[in-house]
Amino acid sequence: MPYLPVIALERAGSEPLSAQIVAQMRSSILLGELHVGESVPSTRALAARLGVSRGSVVTAYDQLTGEGYLVSTQGAPTRVAVLVHEGDAALPTQSVVAPKSGPAPVVLDLTPGYPSTRRLSGRAWTAAWRRAAAQPIPHTEPPLQGTMALRTEVAQHLRHARGVLCSIDDIIVTAGTSEALALVAVALQERGGAGAALADRVGRAPLVAVETPGYPAAARVLRRLGVNLVSIPNEADGMPVRALDALANRVDAVLVTPSHQYPLGGRLPVEDRLRLLHWAQRTDAWIIEDDYDSEFRHVGPPLPALASLDNDGRVVLVGSFSKVLTPWLRVGYLVLPERAAVRDALLAVRGDLPGPVSGVVQEAAAALLSSGAVRRHIATARRDYAHRRRLVLESLSSVPGTTLTALDGGLHAVLELADQVVAGLAVSELLRRGIRVADLRDYSAEPVKSAVPAGLVFGYAACNDTALARALDQIRAVTAGTPTPNDGSEPCTAG
């Protein structure tokens, strides 16, 4: 008979036996005591073992199947399902991975940065692809900067959603933020080198200032492409401009997230934006504005993009549809500023490193934008995320010894903790319980992580409400218990 953790029933209690079975099996699955794919006992066998009617077990299994914890296939034993994510049939295999230590599979993946796609499926999505596939098939690459249709729609989207006025000539279609940053990194190699091959300009690698904590994937892209980084520790609302002044004009570009600092969530005030633009003008630096999730603002009106304040033509705005739609799509954009030196450098690089986005994808994305499907999806998703954000606030805003931040917008939250040892232990313990969150420590571009605040980073958009509520319970239990991580006691829930 397949393994099943002990189920202890209270026969004298007011709760029906089937409900008790449901609660205990659900918790075994969430805690990783039952693994994905493992078969559970037959209803007959379990009923015999527990000494209850078979009907109670059937009722319990039905409910667990309905909730997505179990899968039953005709003629095969009932098994533990892959959990949590809404579009679970489409889950790529990597989202269910065994943690490095311990046997529990990750059943609740709260890795930050992922949107919900449940409401994206449907007629508008399939119609957009049908329309893109029905067109005559060109025998060439898509145009250098992207198809007219997509660039037209992106320009319109940016005007409506971000207050950025740009024409189709200003837009380069990219495969997302990483690809856009790769273009910028290669273009920066030209600064001062005037067309020479990178290798001939020994010792003149571009220097880019990045926020710390910041977006680790951005740092990896830039480093891979020959850029040196200097980390600027964030202050309350983002990058302190006077830290740039201290670098004495050696910085070629700065990468910032002014609308919603990633991951801490600050919003760069207007005075600091103007100061940053002025600094860039004075030092002839580029500003790379990573506008990664400002479509989802939960508190206060969104500030327009930094690029919209740029009178000097040196802000390269980078955005994507990864959070607005899904990173599965691999579509983003870069908005060229007015300054000819910046434009020409980026267009020349794109000429040599051709755009990787399929023409069919570009036409489908254009169709989604022009049909209003994207606008509608943003509105619906924003409501969903606002609701989940409330769940996060309700659950975690009063855990002793912690501070909940980054919730003004976007799809993730930060729970700051006492110190990095505490945070590291919490991440491990949650992983042991089958819940994956990120360690704020890993958001530093520096090898020495001590300058970064301690805490957890987790996404609340991709999972459904029920799974999120359960994960939040676990996070609360674990972090409320962490101030004394070595006392060996059971974690207690905060009062």
Next chain:
Amino acid sequence: MPYLPVIALERAGSEPLSAQIVAQMRSSILLGELHVGESVPSTRALAARLGVSRGSVVTAYDQLTGEGYLVSTQGAPTRVAVLVHEGDAALPTQSVVAPKSGPAPVVLDLTPGYPSTRRLSGRAWTAAWRRAAAQPIPHTEPPLQGTMALRTEVAQHLRHARGVLCSIDDIIVTAGTSEALALVAVALQERGGAGAALADRVGRAPLVAVETPGYPAAARVLRRLGVNLVSIPNEADGMPVRALDALANRVDAVLVTPSHQYPLGGRLPVEDRLRLLHWAQRTDAWIIEDDYDSEFRHVGPPLPALASLDNDGRVVLVGSFSKVLTPWLRVGYLVLPERAAVRDALLAVRGDLPGPVSGVVQEAAAALLSSGAVRRHIATARRDYAHRRRLVLESLSSVPGTTLTALDGGLHAVLELADQVVAGLAVSELLRRGIRVADLRDYSAEPVKSAVPAGLVFGYAACNDTALARALDQIRAVTAGTPTPNDGSEPCTAG
């Protein structure tokens, strides 16, 4: 009345007047005397001007419209159509561009490298996209190396089409050859640098040997990504290995097109392949095999890929579906060799520079491959291309002072000419006549082009038979006339 070049009718001739009008207007359009988009006289006005019945002009216009030279829209004047390419409704705008000098638009674009997509449209294509779009939408990026479905199909395709035995773990999905070469270029930065940022390894830029003439886009990608190039002049069948020996172990990798040297068309013999593999083993170099068009072999059996002879695990095979299907799709692949150092370096780079190919595209490409649509399309296209290749041979194999080559496989031909002055003049003259071909000179990665043979490179796959036949007439006329390019006489056709 709209402009129309003089039409001189032979009223006493045996040819009907309408046929004479057709022939002369067609030639005016092909020669660029009538521009794309220009309106032509109404049937009534032209009939009056030529003194013929209106019916003759209506018949002529109908035929020209049927042949695609004219477009008539209800209520608007009849106009000169965008010509030549089969799927003309889908033509991206850049394929109709004014040449730098002279007013004639390019009406026949024989830029090499483009396939025919006419037979690609249809049920299998739309079904593949429908299938890909109908799947639940994941909220993550596609898997690091590509979706399982696509990698499974690519591995099978390579086994059938290229004799390469590889597993899905060996495949990285790319957006095409340029993107694959970018990955390799960045991975080569690690050689000897052991994880250090490029900028910290001053003066140690990787050195890659490339064929000259060779693929200019490849050279641009590699240079942009910090690779230094050394050009090896081709001998009859490709890269002479002893030229590599002369470089005394300083070369980190060599980029070769052993199946069908690009653009000259040689095929590296087995002894030279073994010698190349041996050289790479001795010097610890990587071999990048660009297998860009070997699905279309017209003469003799295809040799298996160089990678299939590689017992030492150092050949990185790069291929794409740009010629097999269309570059509009932006899908290709890289096959990892066995050697751990090479694999690990490439996978680490892919980890930092995430795959740009949309999951939907990957699923659609997998569906096209698994349904047999790709195999059927290759078979049909191969027949079409073989027929057009015969047209090229018939038209150009006996032009005095020229040598026709590169026709054993693929989608393009090379017409070698007396010297680079002659070739340059022929390219300009053809452009003046509205026909775009490439100058073999531009296939050198070196600033000094003298080492490269002189000639024209043109593609014969993308245009239809009729347009190709007309373009070949012009190429023959121009190149047969070029030995005395300054004599001011009309070009004569070769006897």
